[in-house]
Amino acid sequence: MRRPWRIPKQRAKLPPGSMGWPFVGETLQLYTQDPNVFFVTRQKRHGEVFKSHILGCPCVMLASPEGARFVLVTHAQLFKPTYPKSKEKMIGPSALFFHQGNYHNLIRKLVQSSLSPDTIRKLIPSIESVAISALESWSSGHIINTFHEMKKFSLDVGILSIFGHLNSNFRQMLNDNYHIVDKGYNSFPTKIPGTAYHKALSARKRLNQILSEIICERKEKGLLEKDFLGNLLNFKNEKGEILTEDQIADNIIGVLFAAQDTTASVLTWILKYLHDDQKLLEAVKAEQMAIYEANGRGEKPLTWAQTRNMPLTYRVILESLRMASIISFTFREAIVDVEYHGYLIPKGWKVLPLFRNIHHNPEFFPDPRILDPSRFEVAPKPNTFMPFGNGVHACAGNEIAKLEMLVLIHHLVTRFRYSSGIFHPSGDQLFR
Numbered sequence: 001m002r003r004p005w006r007i008p009k010q011r012a013k014l015p016p017g018s019m020g021w022p023f024v025g026e027t028l029q030l031y032t033q034d035p036n037v038f039f040v041t042r043q044k045r046h047g048e049v050f051k052s053h054i055l056g057c058p059c060v061m062l063a064s065p066e067g068a069r070f071v072l073v074t075h076a077q078l079f080k081p082t083y084p085k086s087k088e089k090m091i092g093p094s095a096l097f098f099h100q101g102n103y104h105n106l107i108r109k110l111v112q113s114s115l116s117p118d119t120i121r122k123l124i125p126s127i128e129s130v131a132i133s134a135l136e137s138w139s140s141g142h143i144i145n146t147f148h149e150m151k152k153f154s155l156d157v158g159i160l161s162i163f164g165h166l167n168s169n170f171r172q173m174l175n176d177n178y179h180i181v182d183k184g185y186n187s188f189p190t191k192i193p194g195t196a197y198h199k200a201l202s203a204r205k206r207l208n209q210i211l212s213e214i215i216c217e218r219k220e221k222g223l224l225e226k227d228f229l230g231n232l233l234n235f236k237n238e239k240g241e242i243l244t245e246d247q248i249a250d251n252i253i254g255v256l257f258a259a260q261d262t263t264a265s266v267l268t269w270i271l272k273y274l275h276d277d278q279k280l281l282e283a284v285k286a287e288q289m290a291i292y293e294a295n296g297r298g299e300k301p302l303t304w305a306q307t308r309n310m311p312l313t314y315r316v317i318l319e320s321l322r323m324a325s326i327i328s329f330t331f332r333e334a335i336v337d338v339e340y341h342g343y344l345i346p347k348g349w350k351v352l353p354l355f356r357n358i359h360h361n362p363e364f365f366p367d368p369r370i371l372d373p374s375r376f377e378v379a380p381k382p383n384t385f386m387p388f389g390n391g392v393h394a395c396a397g398n399e400i401a402k403l404e405m406l407v408l409i410h411h412l413v414t415r416f417r418y419s420s421g422i423f424h425p426s427g428d429q430l431f432r
């Protein structure tokens with residue numbers, strides 16, 4: 001029997017849109033134009049469903065909330081996650097986001113229980129001490145690169161959420177090698193020694209070795225931790241099977257990878273938005289100062305309840321996620337011919353739900369280019385706000401991402417003052 005979404009090719013037509021030049025398609029335009037312009041001009045020209053050819057692949061792009069929901073939620077079984085092979089190799093092929101079905105469900109449950117609100121609330125004091133030591137390292141008067149510093153911060157919090165408290169030797173080794181992997185991740189994939197990609201592959205192998213030593217030490221000490229590593233190590237299915245060391249390593253690197261650049265980019269945008277809107281910065285500062293005073297000028301640690309009651313700061317985070325839309329879109333691949341709104345999405349084509357277009361559509365967010373946290377005083381319409389994706393592959397770390405951003409902003413605005421585009425330590429508060 002034929003299912004409703006399986007249709008003969010001759011009945012449905014491909015969506016409108018240009019496939020660009022032979023071989024390169026529209027890739028050059030994508031890389032030379034502002035990505036906002038690239039996607040929005042095509043949406044204006046062709047509507048909410050259009051085709052293109054980028055990065056060597058024919059694609060169908062969906063710029064509507066219901067299109068994104070169709071691919072990621074209601075018909076997710078017809079689309080599989082897809083990444084370039086070189087990237088899959090770098091992170092590790094067993095990482096959950098490359099998979100569908102039972103294996104994905106299994107690992108996802110382990111990640112979710114390690115990053116659930118109940119688990120992460122216990123990490124607040126440790127996240128605070130990571131934030132404070134980052135801030136102290138910025139206070140010596142030298143110029144820092146905000147994005148690089150935010151990357152260090154989010155990697156440290158990522159390590160914390162995976163391993164709990166890890167000895168500083170292991171932490172340093174993870175940091176050093178992860179940094180090399182990160183540098184090579186987007187470089188041209190080649191096996192030629194000396195290239196960034198080759199160095200990254202070697203560092204990725206060393207990371208496996210380091211993880212194996214960490215696991216060995218845990219087993220020797222008989223530690224039964226409830227963190228992500230603990231959950232991976234303790235897993236046993238009904239047949240008594242456990243996860244292999246490669247499956248454990250690939251998922252740890254996968255989570256670190258998912259956690260670092262994303263959070264660091266959003267934090268960097270938040271700092272820029274606060275710099276551009278001094279009134280908003282003052283209001284955020286007032287909200288945070290009240291908590292700081294209530295905690296004996298920072299003598300007492302932040303509580304979970306306090307982090308849940310920072311309404312303005314929270315709305316600034318949501319609005320920054322919308323404005324910056326740092327994950328502009330995601331990729332899936334049609335595993336059969338699919339019909340959507342009378343258009344054919346051929347098997348093997350990539351499908352891109354365009355989060356940024358949805359977040360910048362004036363129908364859902366009036367004056368979309370203006371930063372206005374108050375728009376989140378009412379909940380956005382369903383499926384119009386997806387900074388963390390949607391469906392079975394939606395972000396498993398969204399709660400910890402928001403928590404670490406709240407904690408960092410709290411300490412930044414209460415201990416630093418902002419002048420001429422720079423955050424300065426405010427008086428002696430930092431050097432108690």
Ligand code: HEM
Nearest residue numbers: 097258259262263266327330388389393394395396397401
């Ligand atoms: C502001 C920061 C973050 C943003 C904007 C973000 C965004 C996203 C998005 C859009 C996806 C879905 C991708 C897709 O459907 O193809 C995703 C997946 C994921 N994220 Fe995040 N993320 C953030 C931080 C984090 C953090 C801190 C962690 C972990 C500590 C994390 C762990 C994951 C994992 C494990 C997945 C894959 C889930 C799966 O395939 O089942 N993310 N993230």
